[in-house]
Amino acid sequence: MPPGADYPLEIDGRQEAMCCRGCQAxxxxxxxxxxxxxxxxxxxKSPQASELVPEQLSEMELFDRDDLQHSFxxxxxxxxxxxxxxxxxxxxxxxxxxxxxxxxxxxGVLDFAVNYSTHRxxxxxxxxxIRLSEILEAISAIxxxxxxxxxxxxxxxxxxxxxAALRRLAVxxxxxxxxxxxxxxMYAGGDEGMDEAxxxxxxxxxxxxxxxxxxxxxxxxxxxxxxxxxxHQAGMDVPVALAISAAFLASAWATxxxxxxxxxxxxxxxxxxxxxxxxxEMGARHRAGQAAEALVKLLPATAMRLTDAGEERVPVxxxxxxxxxxxxxxxxxxxxxxxxxxxxxVDESLLTGESLPRLRQAGDRLVGGTVNxxxxxxxxxxxxxxxxxxxxxxxxxxxAQTEKPGVARLADRVAGWFVSALLVFAALVGWWWWQHxxxxxxxxxxxxxxxxxxxxxxxxxxxALTAATGALTRLGVLxxxxxxxxxxxxxxxxxxxxxxxxxxxxxxxQQVELLAxxxxxxxxxxxxxxxEATSEHPIARALRADSGAVCRAxxxxxxAGQGIEGCVDGQRYRIGIPAYVLELLPAEQRGRASGSGxxxxxxxxxxxxxxxxxxxxxRVREGAVETVQQLRAMGLQVELLSGDxxxxxxxxxxxxxxxxxxxxxxxxxxxxxxxALQQAGAVVAMVGDGVNDAPVLAAAQVxxxxxxxxxLAHASADMVLLSEHLPHLVSALDTSRRTLAxxxxxxxxxxxxxxxxxxxxxxxxxxxxxxxxxxxxxxxVVVLNALRLRNPHR
Amino acid sequence: MDVxxxxxxxxxxxxxxxxxxxxxxxxxxxxxxxxxxxxRILMDDDDTTTPRxxxxxxxxx
Numbered sequence: 133m134p135p136g137a138d139y140p141l142e143i144d145g146r147q148e149a150m151c152c153r154g155c156q157a158x159x160x161x162x163x164x165x166x167x168x169x170x171x172x173x174x175x176x177k178s179p180q181a182s183e184l185v186p187e188q189l190s191e192m193e194l195f196d197r198d199d200l201q202h203s204f205x206x207x208x209x210x211x212x213x214x215x216x217x218x219x220x221x222x223x224x225x226x227x228x229x230x231x232x233x234x235x236x237x238x239x240g241v242l243d244f245a246v247n248y249s250t251h252r253x254x255x256x257x258x259x260x261x262i263r264l265s266e267i268l269e270a271i272s273a274i275x276x277x278x279x280x281x282x283x284x285x286x287x288x289x290x291x292x293x294x295x296a297a298l299r300r301l302a303v304x305x306x307x308x309x310x311x312x313x314x315x316x317x318m319y320a321g322g323d324e325g326m327d328e329a330x331x332x333x334x335x336x337x338x339x340x341x342x343x344x345x346x347x348x349x350x351x352x353x354x355x356x357x358x359x360x361x362x363x364h365q366a367g368m369d370v371p372v373a374l375a376i377s378a379a380f381l382a383s384a385w386a387t388x389x390x391x392x393x394x395x396x397x398x399x400x401x402x403x404x405x406x407x408x409x410x411x412x413e414m415g416a417r418h419r420a421g422q423a424a425e426a427l428v429k430l431l432p433a434t435a436m437r438l439t440d441a442g443e444e445r446v447p448v449x450x451x452x453x454x455x456x457x458x459x460x461x462x463x464x465x466x467x468x469x470x471x472x473x474x475x476x477x478v479d480e481s482l483l484t485g486e487s488l489p490r491l492r493q494a495g496d497r498l499v500g501g502t503v504n505x506x507x508x509x510x511x512x513x514x515x516x517x518x519x520x521x522x523x524x525x526x527x528x529x530x531x532a533q534t535e536k537p538g539v540a541r542l543a544d545r546v547a548g549w550f551v552s553a554l555l556v557f558a559a560l561v562g563w564w565w566w567q568h569x570x571x572x573x574x575x576x577x578x579x580x581x582x583x584x585x586x587x588x589x590x591x592x593x594x595x596a597l598t599a600a601t602g603a604l605t606r607l608g609v610l611x612x613x614x615x616x617x618x619x620x621x622x623x624x625x626x627x628x629x630x631x632x633x634x635x636x637x638x639x640x641x642q643q644v645e646l647l648a649x650x651x652x653x654x655x656x657x658x659x660x661x662x663x664e665a666t667s668e669h670p671i672a673r674a675l676r677a678d679s680g681a682v683c684r685a686x687x688x689x690x691x692a693g694q695g696i697e698g699c700v701d702g703q704r705y706r707i708g709i710p711a712y713v714l715e716l717l718p719a720e721q722r723g724r725a726s727g728s729g730x731x732x733x734x735x736x737x738x739x740x741x742x743x744x745x746x747x748x749x750x751r752v753r754e755g756a757v758e759t760v761q762q763l764r765a766m767g768l769q770v771e772l773l774s775g776d777x778x779x780x781x782x783x784x785x786x787x788x789x790x791x792x793x794x795x796x797x798x799x800x801x802x803x804x805x806x807x808a809l810q811q812a813g814a815v816v817a818m819v820g821d822g823v824n825d826a827p828v829l830a831a832a833q834v835x836x837x838x839x840x841x842x843x844l845a846h847a848s849a850d851m852v853l854l855s856e857h858l859p860h861l862v863s864a865l866d867t868s869r870r871t872l873a874x875x876x877x878x879x880x881x882x883x884x885x886x887x888x889x890x891x892x893x894x895x896x897x898x899x900x901x902x903x904x905x906x907x908x909x910x911x912x913v914v915v916l917n918a919l920r921l922r923n924p925h926r
Numbered sequence: 927m928d929v930x931x932x933x934x935x936x937x938x939x940x941x942x943x944x945x946x947x948x949x950x951x952x953x954x955x956x957x958x959x960x961x962x963x964x965x966r967i968l969m970d971d972d973d974t975t976t977p978r979x980x981x982x983x984x985x986x987x
């Protein structure tokens with residue numbers, strides 16, 4: 133709660149204090165709507181609200197235009213329309229409930245459903261009774277932001293793929309349950325004595341139930357194996373397809389002949405487990421793809437185009453190189469281009485990681501997706517669509533993701549190799565038995581396959597990973613890719629981004645140095661805050677956050693990149709860079725005062741002299757120092773790569789005790805550094821938060837994104853530090869190392885089990901019930917061992 | 927045990943219905959959001975114990 137905030141509101145019969153007018157407006161809208169339950173059920177705090185400015189309202193009204201709507205709205209019978217929205221600001225389930233209740237109550241809204249997993253909403257409305265802009269405004273009134281978007285072909289594709297996978301999984305699961313039930317009956321019948329005709333009948337039913345599993349559910353394994361064979365590779369699908377088809381054909385033949393072993397239960401179970409694993413993997417892949425798509429949100433939906441006829445608002449997709457576009461303060465830059473007129477500070481932090489906005493004036497280049505913060509800029513559009521820097525970053529990310537050194541691929545190869553070796557061994561055993569005792573050949577070969585059914589082996593890794601992932605999730609560390617823990621345990625280097633990762637990512641007032649005896653600390657701060665009251669510059673925000681009660685400034689004029697002038701209580705003041713403030717001083721004082729001016733921070737002065745010097749710093753996160761120390765103690769090399777200025781980076785590195793750091797790194801530079809480390813044999817763990825970090829996060833062997841970071845960073849990272857608590861990074865590393873130890877124990881156990889069981893089975897000494905007990909108890913040991921990971925040490 | 931010759935085919939029919947039901951659920955989009963409903967059930971839409979401010983205007987409820 134900022135000091136001096138005085139915005140009370142009654143919620144559930146209690147007075148609650150609000151931090152700003154925006155939050156007060158939002159909260160009163162929620163209370164007036166009878167939706168106070170939101171405050172009781174929410175599990176995460178909401179971000180600070182912001183009031184809508186008239187420009188944003190007029191932009192929303194633009195979404196009502198039919199020519200703009202045709203790209204993202206589906207027209208239905210009569211005046212019914214449907215659209216998909218991306219909802220920003222959803223942090224927990226209570227937000228979803230609040231949005232649904234609030235929007236559904238609007239007259240004319242026919243349906244509104246929010247998907248909690250993807251943060252997307254689907255709205256259907258009657259265009260005669262309510263307009264899309266009114267719905268968007270209603271969502272803004274309770275503190276969220278909604279953008280319509282074109283679901284596009286990729287979204288459709290994901291949906292189809294997901295549904296097909298679910299259908300295959302369901303068929304396999306239901307058939308498996310039935311076949312297992314019949315198998316139990318037949319095992320019991322084998323002991324107790326079962327009527328031959330009934331046994332054959334049950335076998336035929338099992339065959340009937342397995343056919344759809346083979347023809348429908350397992351189809352993807354066969355097509356995958358066929359693809360591998362055509363390319364002369366031995367992927368995981370080849371042995372899988374071989375095992376499934378061989379076991380099925382042998383069982384079908386045994387059923388037709390009326391005697392011999394059947395393995396329909398193994399076939400269906402095997403198919404189901406494999407499909408379940410692939411389904412989970414697909415879900416993670418889709419989430420990553422959706423987040424990358426949300427990057428397009430950085431670009432505004434519309435732009436103000438200047439033509440000979442005057443100004444017109446057009447959709448950004450209609451912009452062409454050579455167009456002239458007006459970018460107002462607070463608006464995003466719609467495309468790459470060159471400034472024609474105007475002078476303003478542009479916030480490029482999302483793309484470059486620089487904490488301070490850069491001054492941009494006529495002749496300078498602007499990058500699409502950055503935000504204009506001070507005064508209007510006239511831009512000549514240079515590149516649009518695929519040619520922009522933003523698109524290039526997305527492509528860089530795509531490439532880095534596909535180039536990723538996959539431990540997962542390695543695991544696949546090892547598993548494939550293991551299964552191939554098993555098949556060769558089974559073939560050898562079969563050949564030996566064929567020479568000596570042909571009658572038992574098939575039974576022995578199959579019992580070899582059953583007893584070594586790589587259950588323990590295939591459970592060894594996933595069980596440990598699942599237990600560890602669950603423990604870390606409770607700590608607020610989300611693991612988004614399966615290999616993350618394994619690789620994290622092997623990491624030799626930890627590379628940090630600075631802004632937003634090691635630091636909080638926003639400027640705070642660090643020091644107030646009073647330069648005149650008549651100046652007081654509180655007064656100076658108040659005057660500075662009053663002058664900066666309307667500015668969106670990070671320095672202005674820092675000043676406002678730290679000043680007490682507010683006084684008003686009049687006749688405020690800003691000079692972009694230099695400072696602000698204004699009157700407070702009849703006295704004229706300037707705040708800004710030294711040269712600008714000194715202009716206000718009488719000539720004889722200038723020389724004396726300029727000597728005391730320091731280059732960093734801003735000065736405050738009036739017509740009689742300088743008053744105060746404010747310095748700002750991006751504060752280092754809590755626990756960062758301890759985290760770096762502990763990482764060192766665990767034997768890791770710590771490095772800092774930042775896009776920021778050398779002096780700032782040096783200071784932060786000094787505070788944290790990091791010896792190796794690089795400043796002014798562009799995304800390409802960071803990528804090059806990581807690749808150089810990797811070539812030297814390092815396993816790099818990258819921790820970052822911004823869009824500029826995305827390619828680097830994707831290229832590092834294992835990467836962590838901060839929870840407050842951009843969606844794109846989350847998509848490229850293997851783990852997300854939702855808690856934003858850096859010491860949890862140490863817990864994650866610790867857990868990952870213990871996980872690796874447990875995986876090794878599990879694999880060792882599975883290996884010993886197989887080494888003992890295999891010769892026995894090959895010698896024909898293992899009965900089917902012994903194989904079943906051995907297999908399940910070995911799996912149980914593995915799972916129980918993995919469960920030890922559920923309680924993290926720290 | 928002859929009853930099994932009737933019961934097993936009956937169970938096959940029931941399995942067929944179960945598969946059809948599941949496929950219908952997938953088609954109607956019930957598996958699109960697996961997290962939301964778990965939280966949504968906790969929210970009481972008509973909780974009368976919540977003190978409400980006197981309605982300033984008709985809010986449609």
